[in-house]
Amino acid sequence: MNTEVTQQSEQTETESTLRTELSVAKNLFFGEIVEENLFPYPQMRERDREMLVMMTDAIDRFLADKSEELAEMDRVGEQPEEFVQALRDMGLFGLIIGETHGGLDLSNAAYARVLAQTSSHDSSVSLTIGAHSSIGMKGVLLFGTDEQKARYLPSLASGETIAAFCLTESGAGSDAAAVRCKASLQEDGSYLLNGEKIWITNGGIAGLFTVFARTDGPDGKLTAFIVEAGWEGVTHGPHEDKMGIRASSTTTVAFNDVRVPAENVLGKVGKGFKVAMAILNNGRTGLGGGAVGGMKALIKLATAQAKDRKQFDRPIAEFGLVREKIAQMTVDCFATESAVWMVAHYIDSGCTDYSVEAAISKVFASDAIQRAAHEALQIAAGNGFMKEFPYEKITRDTRILSIFEGTNEILRLYIALSGMKDVGATLTGLKSAVGDIFNSPIKGFGVLSAYAERRFRDTTGIGTDRIEHNMDPRLRKVADVFERYTVQLSKASDLLLRKHGKDITEQQYQQKRIADVTIDLFVGLCVLSRAEHMIRSEDKEAESAIQIAELFSKQARRRMVRNLRGIRHNEDAIMDQLAGRILERGKYVWDVI
Ligand SMILES: Cc1cc2nc3c(=O)[nH]c(=O)nc-3n(C[C@H](O)[C@H](O)[C@H](O)COP(=O)(O)OP(=O)(O)OC[C@H]3O[C@@H](n4cnc5c(N)ncnc54)[C@H](O)[C@@H]3O)c2cc1C
Missing domain, CATH: 1.10.540.10 (Acyl-CoA dehydrogenase/oxidase, N-terminal domain)
Structure with missing residues (x-):
């Protein structure tokens, strides 16, 4: 390090x-809760x-x-x-x-x-x-x-030099490995960089770029380079006219025969994809923190509006449908905050495997703040729609959060497949153990017994991982939910892998369900841990934290039940057929005239 x-x-x-x-997240797929990494x-x-x-x-x-x-x-x-x-x-x-x-x-x-x-x-x-x-x-x-x-x-x-991250190209968005920007090795050991990056944040004000380009060689793998904006051949386009976050600089950045010295290779040659993913994983809590700040501002705006605005001779804050929105924004904000700071703690503590947790915190935070922006604007209603008030700007600004730094779709697939990959490996291990059992009985039985133990627990519920951390009795029911559904996640992953094998990578509807269960479990465990700490430290807001933990666990349980049931009973095939038909025709084909 x-x-x-x-x-x-x-x-x-x-x-x-x-x-x-x-x-923690990957272990949930095995029905296990890594308490040491959650409590205190x-x-x-x-x-x-x-x-x-x-x-x-x-x-x-x-x-x-x-x-x-x-x-x-x-x-x-x-x-x-x-x-x-x-x-x-x-x-x-x-x-x-x-x-x-x-x-x-x-x-x-x-x-x-x-x-x-x-x-x-x-x-x-x-x-x-x-x-x-x-x-x-x-x-x-x-x-x-x-x-x-x-x-x-x-x-x-x-800040004399501002930095920017240059990965995306017109043909390489979610598929970052499709980068075409090229770095050709020269006789003197330097590289000649050519290509164009798009939608680069800080592109117009940066003095330094972290650029990902394909290097020469039989497989032309990605390599990361540090490139200075002042070097000959580096240019940027005009600021993009964006929907939101409009004041931030977003431009194209072009590299035209830019000579990059060998000492500006970042990391190892050919390891650029790993560098890019490590940067994005490590940086995700910045986005999450920003979302929390935005949500707190929205809650403040919404409460002021709800108390000030009178209709039917009463402040709208007295109406259940307004109060429901404020309560939900609070649960979402507390949950996001709990998960984001847990992930930041993993990074700060030198954890080596936190990419799934980082992805979960990003997806949850970006979804939650968009819900909050929508609801705060709804509470302000007509005022919310007027540019004179801050809601429409916040709504525009938050929209990007589920698009950049990995779209939420790609991250959901990543969450599900990363967890299932390890389960798949044990199933493959199981297969070879069965084959191996006569040649190497000890190794074979070792794998089998661990697997049998898990199957027994998943089927009977006996041996379910219980959180042993001295849990306050008021949180026991909350803990029960996450313990129970951790086992259900393990069962569901097992079922899907047995049914689809390697073809699981093509089952996106199912991956989304698995990802959403994992998100609810990890975020819920973070909420539980935080509420538990607040009780233990006699925080004056501990009672509200218990309520929030209860609310989150009940809502999460309903979502998890729906998602897990959907694995066996769903309309995926019909949805897919309908999408296929509409895609083929290229439009909505019905009318009433
Ligand atoms: C304001 C702004 C700032 C940005 N800043 C930067 C920056 O600083 N540096 C940088 O390198 N990039 C930056 N980006 C680029 C950003 O990271 C990409 O827009 C993002 O990765 C998505 O790529 P795309 O827009 O090409 O979408 P696409 O990859 O074309 O995706 C289109 C849609 O298809 C879905 N999709 C794609 N593939 C799959 C799949 N396999 N399965 C299911 N669904 C799929 C996506 O989720 C999305 O909904 C920025 C973008 C914007 C808009």
């Missing part, structure tokens, strides 16, 4: 007995807490009276240079860079909290900072050599 990350891990070390090699709920380290008090206060003072200016930036689609300079002056570009390189050395948990604060004012501000730290320069932090770090991190920390 590189020094920058080690530094962070040491500082966030808590007394927990975290098993850094284990993934992680706490912000003291140094971060102190820094955060100062930073959040400074952010509020700087942005609170700028709503007019921010609205104007949204209208024109640009942040003026003086505004970006003010963000630099506040240290917002050096949040996660170590002090040795001039940064603030915040943990990922604290970084996500800063983005929550900026997002409570304006999403474009968060995106400018977030695209720089979460993805733009994260590759230098994670994979940079000491020399690359010494060369680039100081100016990245001050």
Whole structure:
């Protein structure tokens, strides 16, 4: 592990007995709850807490009276240079860079909290900072050599150099491996870079790009490069005219015979796909933190509106259908917050297998904030629809969250297939164990007995993984739900793999159901852990946290029942046929005249 990350891990070390090699989410597929990685709920380290008090206060003072200016930036689609300079002056570009390189050395948990604060004012501000730290320069932090770090991190920390992440191309969106941008090895060891990237956040203001290009060689694999904006042949297009996050810079970035020295290869040649995925996984809590900040702002707006607005001689806050929306926004926000900070803790603690949990937190956070934006606008109704009020901008701004950094569809497939892959491996192991049993009985019986134990537990419920952590009795029923449905997930994965084998990769309707159950389980366990910690630490809001945990578990149980039942009883084939028919005709074919 590189020094920058080690530094962070040491500082966030808590007394927990975290098993850094284990993934909580992947173990759910085996019917197991890795308690050590869930309890007790992680706490912000003291140094971060102190820094955060100062930073959040400074952010509020700087942005609170700028709503007019921010609205104007949204209208024109640009942040003026003086505004970006003010963000630099506040240290917002050096949040996660170590002090040795001039940064603030915040943990990922604290970084996500800063983005929550900026997002409570304006999403474009968060995106400018977030695209720089979460993805733009994260590759230098994670994979940079000491020399690359010494060369680039100081100016990245001050914000003198802003960073951008260049993966997407016109033919390579979700299918990142389809990148065509080419880096040809020259005789002097340098590379000649050619190609065009699209929709690059910070593209118009960045001084440094992390670029993914196909290198020469028999299989032309992806390699990551650090490319400076000032080099000959590097250009960018005009700012895109976007639906939301309009003030953040989004442009094409073109590379025309750009000479990249060998020392600017990031990570190993041919390992660019791994670098890209590691950056995206590591950066996901930034987006999640931003979503939490946005949701808190929406709850504040919605409650004020509900109390102020009178209809039928009563504040609309008295009506059940308005109260229901406010309660749901609160449950969603608490759940998102619980999951995002759990994942940030995994990253800060040096966990090695957290990509599924990171994907879960991103999908849940982006879905939740879009629901919240929709409901807050609905509470404001006519006012909500008017540009004069903030709701329509927030609705536009949040729409991107389920599109970039991996679409929610792709991430759902990733969640399901990553979990099922390991289950599949044990089934394959089982098959070969059966074949092997006469040659190597001890090995064969070892696999069989573990499998038999799981099947016995899944069928009878005896031996179900119980959370042993000294659970407060008021949360026992909540814990029961997640224990029970963890076993159901294991059973369902087993069933699907037996039925479809390798063809499971083509069963997207089923993968979505499995992903949604996994999301409910992991997020629910994070909520449970947080509520448990609040009770234990005699938090004055503990009673509300118990209510939220109860609500989440009941809602999650209903969703899980529906999804699990849908695995056996569904209309997938009819849906698919109908889609096929409409796709063939290219339009909706009915009319009433
Ligand atoms: C404002 C903005 C900022 C961005 N910033 C950056 C950036 O800084 N750097 C960068 O590299 N990129 C950036 N992107 C690109 C972004 O990451 C891509 O838009 C995203 O990965 C999706 O790619 P696509 O738009 O080409 O959609 P497509 O891949 O064409 O997908 C279209 C639809 O099909 C679905 N789909 C695709 N494949 C499958 C499948 N196998 N199974 C099921 N469904 C599937 C998708 O989920 C989606 O709903 C940005 C995009 C936007 C809009």
